[in-house]
Amino acid sequence: MRKGCLENGYSLTQGMEKIMDKVWDFILDKGPRLLLAIVILVVGLMLIKWVEKLVKKILLKSRIDETAHKLIVQIVSISLKVLVFLMTASQLGIDTASLVTLLGAVGLAVSLAVKDSLGNLAGGFLVLFSKPFVKGDFIETNAVSGTVHNITLFYTTLKTPDNKKIFIPNGEISTAKIINYSAEETRRLDLIYSIGYNDDILQAKQILREITEGTPLALKEPAPEFLVAEHGSSAVNLAVRIWVKTEDYWALNFYMNEQVKLAFDKAGITIPYNQLDVTVRRD
Structure with missing residues (x-):
């Protein structure tokens, strides 16, 4: 019985040695790539934080409406994070071409499902960057009029003289005639x-x-x-x-x-x- 226990202990020791050998081989083979991938990820995220702060400072000095500042920072941040993710995946040996194709297919499916919302989103970009009006202007569009109360990515909110709020999809505003009564002094x-x-x-x-x-x-x-x-x-x-x-x-x-x-x-x-x-x- 004692002999059997010794044999079992020896087998267990051999098994642990084999596992450690495989781990060591993996570290020697993949370790440098894994370490470099971690460095790319950490340094990339740190750089993204720095870029976000830089973009915010530039926007504060620009003439771009404040409503668009947060959106621009988010777009820059997400774009850079996707880039860092792809670089990290490539370093780990993952086929990034297939990954990009998959992301593109998912993006196309989502865009077809929410095409109306994307139209309003595109309209929001046009309104924010072309600036036919800003918050506080009194405008008339789509047979309604009021003071611009808020401009978001998807909707523009007007407040009427009798204190009603009108929510207009930006997709409609971007293609409609706009009369801005506050544009001139x-x-x-x-x-x-x-x-x-x-x-x-x-x-x-x-x-x-x-x-x-x-x-x-x-x-x-x-x-x-x-x-x-x-x-x-x-x-x-x-x-x-x-x-x-x-x-x-x-x-x-x-x-x-x-x-x-x-x-x-x-x-x-x-x-x-x-x-x-x-x-x-x-x-």
Whole structure:
């Protein structure tokens, strides 16, 4: 029995020696490649962290909208990590060509499944980099209007004057007509006021001029214009064109409408309106 135990112990020792020999052979054969792969991975990840910080600093000094900063950093980071992963796999003897083909096939399948979302993503890139508007601008697009509240990769959020939020897919915005009312520092306010044919045109124009020149909201240059726009069917239409700072546009609009009505009433100038004569026939 003792002899059997000795034989078993000897066999176990031989087995351990064989395993250690194989491990040692693997280390001698694959060790340098494995060590180099680890170095590539560690150094690569460290360099990626450094590149991320560098890209952030460059973006802060650029004119690119802040909304796109995080996205750009993520794209750079993911691209570099994929590159480091492929370099590490290649060092370990993995066929990177097959790996790239597999990743491409998976990417194609995913892109076909989410093509609408990818369209919105592409639209988001166009909006962020072409910058037809920025956060805080008042815009009109796709028959809706509002102040730009937020711009993300897939949606742009507008806040309406009555405090509603509108979420518009960027894919639609990128192909639609966009009117940006906040793009310039000044705008022209166009107003039409109607007077009767029996009223004095020169007097009405003088009243309009005095009201305009009496408010600091109206810019002196370019000079305001007071024109006879049209001889209507029941009224003479006077056009007023006033240049105003963009942020004062609506304030001046409401001010002019109120003051003109009060001044015309005081001067006895009529403001015609459509009338319907009804004849009642009694049998």
